[in-house]
Every structure is written in structure tokens, then in C-alpha cells.
Amino acid sequence: xxxxxVLTHGTQITRPRNRQTIRRPKGGPQIHRHIxxxxxxxxxxxxxxxxxxxxxxxxRIVEYYASWCIYHLLTRRKLEQLGRALESMNLPVRLGAxxxxxxxxxxxxxxxxxxxxxxxxxxxxxxxxxxxTDLDLMLEQVHQTTLSTSK
Numbered sequence: 494x495x496x497x498x499v500l501t502h503g504t505q506i507t508r509p510r511n512r513q514t515i516r517r518p519k520g521g522p523q524i525h526r527h528i529x530x531x532x533x534x535x536x537x538x539x540x541x542x543x544x545x546x547x548x549x550x551x552x553r554i555v556e557y558y559a560s561w562c563i564y565h566l567l568t569r570r571k572l573e574q575l576g577r578a579l580e581s582m583n584l585p586v587r588l589g590a591x592x593x594x595x596x597x598x599x600x601x602x603x604x605x606x607x608x609x610x611x612x613x614x615x616x617x618x619x620x621x622x623x624x625x626t627d628l629d630l631m632l633e634q635v636h637q638t639t640l641s642t643s644k
Contacts, residue, residue: 533573534569534572534590536590536591537555537599539596539597539598542589542596542599545587545589551586552584552585552615553587553614554587554611554612555588555591555612555614556569556589557593557608557609557610557611557612558592559592564609565608568624568625569609571625571626571628572590572611574628575628593608607624609624610623613634615639618638620638
């Protein structure tokens with residue numbers, strides 16, 4: 494059986510000649526489409542976000558994102574890290590995410606002008622971070638907020 498060498502994305506692969514080539518769709522993989530929200534992050538909409546924000550006295554952290562923007566993958570990781578860090582500090586926390594597509598009215602009503610944005614809501618105020626913010630800075634700001642509200 495005769496073999497051929499094929500150069501694929503900088504890697505040389507040797508395969509039998511009679512095998513069919515698997516073709517990829519034009520444009521390559523599109524990882525920013527159809528992103529699923531993990532189980533521990535609640536999916537929010539324009540209809541549900543107001544009740545969700547007012548429903549408890551827990552820390553409520555919301556990621557405002559656009560599914561077409563790949564940079565929200567960075568903030569999604571920060572959202573999960575911030576949630577885990579607050580839980581480890583024994584602070585009750587709920588995580589949510591809302592896509593700009595189809596929920597423009599919520600973004601306008603809540604004053605969100607750029608994506609991705611993460612907001613932490615406490616009973617008295619909102620802390621907002623735009624883009625990929627340092628996790629230590631986020632935790633410090635949340636800590637300062639909890640100290641000022643507990644006095």
C-alpha cells in the first residue's frame with residue numbers, strides 16, 4: 494500500500510493513499526457560535542433579569558456579553574473565578590449571563606454600553622468591570638464594598 498505525506502496546519506501526517514480526505518468547512522471552525530452557558534451560570538433575558546437581580550440579598554454577578562464577540566470567553570472565565578473566590582470567602586453568590594442579541598432593552602435599561610462587561614450587584618450598589626479585568630482587583634473592590642456596607 495502506497496503512502497502519501499500531507500502537510501496540515503504545519504504538521505506532516507502520513508496516511509494510506511486510498512483513504513478519503515476529510516474536508517473542513519470553509520472559514521475554519523467558528524468557536525464563538527452556539528456557546529452554551531455552564532450549569533452554574535444562569536441564563537438571563539430581558540424579561541427575567543430584573544426579578545433575578547431583586548430576588549435575593551446574595552452577591553449577584555452578571556456577565557453582559559455578545560455571542561458573536563470572542564473576547565467574552567475571557568470574561569466568562571473571570572466570572573467563574575470570581576464566583577468561586579466569593580464562595581470560598583463564605584459569601585453567598587449567584588452567577589448569571591445575558592446575551593446582547595435579543596436583549597437590547599435590558600442592556601439599555603441597565604446602562605450597559607460595551608461588551609463584555611461584568612457587574613457585581615450588592616444590596617446597595619453595582620460594581621462594573623469592562624473587558625478582561627484583573628481578578629485580584631475585582632476581589633479587592635468587592636471586599637471594599639462589603640466592608641463599607643457592613644459598617
